[in-house]
Amino acid sequence: IIPKRSRRDKDLYELTGAVMEGWLRHLPDGGAYAVISKELSDVPKDMEHPSESHKELVEKGYLLFAHLKNEPETAEGRAKAFGTFSSNLTDAIQKRPDETKEAFELRKVWSKQQMDQLRQWFVECGEFEAGLKVDMEGKQSVADLLFSALPDTDLSKGIEKLASEPSYFAPVQQPENAVASLRLHFSLNPAMSERYKEIYTLTKPVAEQIIQRDKEASDEVKAARVEFSNLLLKIMTESVDVGVVDLFADLAPSGDHHNLLLGVRCSGQDSITEALKVFPKTEKDVEFTADVAEVEGVKIHQLKLTKNVGASLKEFYGETAGTIYFGVGPEAFWVASGDNSLEHLKATITKVRTAEKGESDNVLASVHVQALPLVKLLDGMATEEGGLDLLEEMRKRGLLAPKAEAAKEEKKDDKKGEESKDRTQRRQQRTQQLQNFKWRPIALEELAKQDGTFDLEFKRTSEGTLTGKATSSEGLLRTLGALIAV
Template sequence: MMNLITRLAPALALLLFCTSPAIAQTPQDPQITIQHPGFQVLKKDLKSLLDLGTPADQKQWSNIEDFIDTFVAGIDGSRPFQVQLLAGMTPSGYLAALPLDGGFQTFRDNVEGLGYELKRDGKDTSLYQFNMTLDSDQESTPGAAAAEDVGWMKVLADVDYLILSMSSTRSSMPQLKELTLAKKVADSGTGTGAVMQLINPDVTEAAQKHRRSSFTASRKTTMDAMQKRPDETATRFEMRKLSSNLMLDEVERATAESETLQISLQMDHSAPTTPKVSVQGDLAAIAGTALATALQQFNTRPDAFAGIARLPGSALSLRINHPIDDMRKAGMTSFLNLVRDEVSAKLKNGSQRPASEKEAIDGVVTDIVTHLRSGIDSGWMNIFVEAVPDGQGGFNSIGAYNAANAATLTEILPRMKDMHPGTQVELNVDKAGDYVIHRVQLGEGLLDVFDRLFGVRRDTFVAVGKDYVWLASGENALDTLKKTVAALAPPAATPAAVHLEVALLPWARQMSDYYSRQTPPKEREALTAWKAAE
């Protein structure tokens, strides 16, 4: 039955924090709950995401739907369900409230058909104990303990819900029974999106230390599972590991030091061909913690780009006006250094590349990373990006970022011409207020990701000021850049430190275009036919 929940809610799995491997659930452990409006909504959301893929991806939907339906027989898909992660149990446990479709019998028949054994309690006829020995390689391993799903079910006939608790160890059964009998469904959720909520009832320093200690083993398990991929460079593997560690740093701090945390996720289907996903968060930190100090810095500086509205048809609209505390500063600096090493190594990897180009690459990449680090070292990040599809597989883009030594970029740009044949740099092509505008066109093949995002041999205009740098590319990029800078309103406070709106379909199509060029001819023909039929 453990698999019943974990398999049925793949879209929610990313909202679960790492489990705490303490000896038993205690008041010091976080209470983590997911509420979802129902399996009908879940299936609709999953299908919308799959529809953004290739024809081969879309054909998988019938198999996915059949698989889900196999496990939800007897569950009312139109009503909300709730899953609570029992952090602190070893192994971790789950407590769920599932809406029944016309009583318990259909659900019971399905569960027993899947191989679970149910036994009614001798005193409470609405309470059932269940177990199943899972099929695994352990059965053929002498001396290995059999893997099990065990737990309790409580039928609440008055509201037509089932309370279900589960774990994979029989030693947790007494505690699971207690939790099952105490569980209520009044707060199972009535919204239209998924909501993850974390509550720390105990905010003492001892409880925070307990949660950090518990998290250490979860971090080790996650990191130990990461393996270097065959086609992955050593530096890129280190980047991937560092990215995971930085994410785990954020999760650990939120798990240990937040009083409450709520994340909601909702998909808007009002335009069937362009579904939108909205993610919102709300966090209250425990007073006196590093997290509380970090949150107090929010909105203490005005946003230089607060007056820029989202462009019509934008596929990517990003606003960041975010403080960078010491923890994030150290992590971001380490990551930038790895990016420097990886990009430099990749660009120099051509056996035919002259030594002079390799030397130029090393110098330019190092100086650009130093330039970007100046913004991080300032303790603040202020960024905006707008990217609008151009109808030809590319994007018309404009953006800006803060940099304490922005002017040094003017010294770096001319040296880019020495990195690769065909790279063009023209300084002082125009002005916009206090900004001096330069033109850059990278030589084809210098940086694949740049060619994919901005197009081959397309001009990028770089406007350099005292504390900010602007970039624009695509059709009428120079004119758009000048008009946007001229119309910029004074800095102002903004309600959110990070605001991101993404239209998934244009990006999915662009990635499809890119990968179609990497596939064999027959697969490429199929993709071309699919695009022509759209």
């Protein structure tokens, strides 16, 4: 951005350049505020100070805030403007030198899906408000969010569906002492559903290409992984017709250990069972046992690791750490592992399957995370003898770029001139620094002093309106600060 000061107005600057063209005005308050807009008329010399024009938000104590209000009459103009923006962005997507044509096509369609979703939010939004503040008394940061859709839009109708349809898993209450907990419940509109089906179809050859990259796997193992991947994509494609994303996951203490319980609405139950039978062929030391139990029409199967799973997992989940139970029912798929997990799974299935349909709690999403137990588990798994470093394992499977890939990009850019070469070298250095960054010891040291928690809830509070709140505890903020400071 190139600023050029006005000769007639010392506080006004014209902005030009590739990033943005517009106007900036310094306000006469000692330089604490500046206002930027694409229109000169938005920044007149006698404009009202933001602390007055946004007095209501300032009085809420926000350190940072944003507010947008749209009218139905301007929706057509927003749609036209976003269409131009989306087309320019889509046209700029180019095939990478090391990218297959199938992967490129998938990336383009995925980008279009994201643009379509952003377009709906932008065009059909009536009001948006976000604010961040620090609660000194509670020793936490608080982020507030409000999103209101224009009346009689598809977005408004989707929000209202939350009020009419409760989550299938509504009877499952979040454990008070959960280490981690997740709830998601929102509808899919028809256009979004069809795009997801297209994405899953395009993912099939790309997934096979990724599987074939694993040089350590035999041809038999690769063939099994391709079959397993195809079954998963078939399940996901069929599940789109459910018309809703509805799932929960709880990781909570159980005695001296923990257990994990997950449930998700889906279709394709026969394919799920077939995928579970195929899975032992994709990995070493895995045994499958079908029909170990049945409750309320849900068949429960078992996958068991026959080798030592490591001290960290046993300490966290108990002696049954290597055993995972899968429930396959007519409306949902279940996963359970850890201490007392089979009994917990059966009890929860019974509770959900026998409960009377109640009213919706209007919650679109909720998240709870207690950081220290999770970081401690990840660190133990990565550092113990024969342990598992998840990032390294993903690189080996082709799910993440190998560490040497940044160096390959450097060679390809050598001929683009010194400026391009310098940019490439800096990018390479940043990539390598991030890949080699030892974040776990720093996080463990800080979290041991004061554990960190994160909580978020996003729910429908009135017709066509969603409100949310996210809180981060002092321990988490101090840990993030320590990681950034390195």
